[in-house]
Amino acid sequence: MGLMTQTRWLDEREKAAWRGFLEASHRVERRLEQQLKEESGLSHPQYEVLVLLADAPGRELRMTELAHALITSKSGLTYQVGQLEKRGYVRRRSCPTDVRGIFAQLTDEGYEALREAAPGHVAAVREALIDVLEPDELTVVAEALSRVGHRLR
Amino acid sequence: MGLMTQTRWLDEREKAAWRGFLEASHRVERRLEQQLKEESGLSHPQYEVLVLLADAPGRELRMTELAHALITSKSGLTYQVGQLEKRGYVRRRSCPTDVRGIFAQLTDEGYEALREAAPGHVAAVREALIDVLEPDELTVVAEALSRVGHRLR
């Protein structure tokens, strides 16, 4: 920091991209949060947990894997999985090969809840983001933002 | 919802765009939060408040305007402005033309804090997002995401 003599400020185009990115991510997040809570009683983090588990082999994942995939803190995940467990959507199972490890496993009730929540969620994702983009924009956004995400790992 | 007979699920390209968007927004947010807190002792919301005030005429804005611009709740803004006030970065001033209204005004100390925080923040924004995008990608992302944001107002 002390070595930097001059700052490369953002020009107008760059500022527009940054502002657009910020506003879009906040508003989309807010909209999805609202839609999910309203129609399914789930928070977005909770919904994401269910999705990841449903796609996983045996419908279960280690807590740490889940935390990484959700880009959240370990303690935050502990809390959310606790909430889902209270509702009977998830069950904890200890790992056979590693005594420390815990599997979070999707229950049938959890799978059913996801089944019911998914259509409304996907519709909201389309309305907020996907269907707003032209086909070529979709391609560029997917490619570019994936790179952005990967570089921050 | 009850009228929808079939859901238009996301195909691979759409799913990639959605996942990319989600991961990028979470990781970028996380990185900026960390950078700011580390180098300036500010949270991202707090930094954004300072930026908006610095750009406003008289370096002040109404609480409601701030809340809208930050895409946050009114009570959330009350809290953050309270924090900034404690540090002497912001001062509250009641509105002459509307007794209910409150102006949040940037102090000289606040301006100075922003001045010191800005270079590191901009560098982080470049490293996380802007400089990761090709010039043509930047244009598309700016245009497309701005539209996404606008449609959710």
Add this chain to the structure above:
DNA sequence: AGTTCATCCTTCAAATTTGAACAACACCGC
């Protein structure tokens, strides 16, 4: 002036998030 309805900001309790601290264990090389 009175009435009605919307707006402004704050307060409050509850929910959530965060990071540090912790205890138990796996893994690796010696």
Add this chain to the structure above:
DNA sequence: GCGGTGTTGTTCAAATTTGAAGGATGAACT
């Protein structure tokens, strides 16, 4: 086998966020 090192998941307190509720005012209309 044994220490040293890194992981794993939870717990705890503190910080933050949220939405509902409320008190006070503005604005428009009669």
